[in-house]
Amino acid sequence: MRTFLAFVIVMCLVGGLYLLGGPSFFWPDRLDPSHGVLLSGVSSKLLGAGLLLVSALGVMAARQAAHSGGKPAPKDWQLRYFLLLVLALALIGTAFSVGERGPNPDWRAPAGRQPT
Secondary structure, three states: OHHHHHHHHHHHHHHHHHHOOOOOEEEEOOOOOOEEEEEOOHHHHHHHHHHHHHHHHHHHHHHHHHHHOOOOOOHHHHHHHHHHHHHHHHHHHHHHHHOEEEEOOOOOOOOOOOOO
16 A cells, blocks of 8 residues: 555656646546547646645655554644645646636547547
């Protein structure tokens, strides 16, 4: 479990640092890959900030688990963790709300299927 947690923290950290540069990329829709959200500029930076915050929350949780000795975390730590988690979710949600929705510029209709 610690290996998985470390992997997720590192991936969120690397992805967040990359996205803070504001690169433009297309995030396809899960059910219909011909449509999705174009994340660029501010929306890309918001997503990067949200991922960095998620990696910081992972470090916070790992440190708390390592130093708690099996006791529950103090109430102020839990409140701080909850508020930071809500902030991370708000940043990620705002990134997708600000992003431009539209057709996938790289999508090609499968062979034998008429484009709609």
